[in-house]
Amino acid sequence: NVHGTKLSHVKPHGALYLEAVENQITAKAIAKGIMSLDPDLYFVALAGKKGATMRRMGEQLGLKVVYEAFPDRAYTPEGTLVSRKQPGAVISDPDEVAKRALDMAKGFVTAVDGTKIELFVQTLCVHGDNIGAVNLVKNIRQMLEANDIKVKPMGKG
Structure with missing residues (x-):
């Protein structure tokens, strides 16, 4: 909670996002980071078949995953x-x-x-x-x- 606001979701940006789409280790590291910060945060991941790795890593750790296009x-x-x-x-x-x-x-x-x-x-x-x-x-x-x-x-x- 900073400046009276609460973080609701985490979305990797740019090259990190694209790397997480392709690389299970990266996707899992991001998901673990989110879990350690706040397990109630949403993990924004690529919709469709290509986003399966990102989504699976988040879901396996118990995160709420949101499908993005x-x-x-x-x-x-x-x-x-x-x-x-x-x-x-x-x-x-x-x-x-x-x-x-x-x-x-x-x-x-x-x-x-x-x-x-x-x-x-x-x-x-x-x-x-x-x-x-x-x-x-x-x-x-x-x-x-x-x-x-x-x-x-x-x-x-």
């Missing part, structure tokens, strides 16, 4: 994020991002080659360095609510 990022057919070094890896069109968020809430994402990848998604991440990120989030919320999908803070139902 990225509507403003392109996905490979394998279910990972397209490298930011590739053109089209970051999606900035508000309508496209909102449509992708709706698809994710419905249980899938379309990869760059048109493959539909099944995902069980509980939380969405929009990158703050994306052009117009605030507007992307507003559009996502409007799209979800217009389709009777409730948006709630993590841990609230």
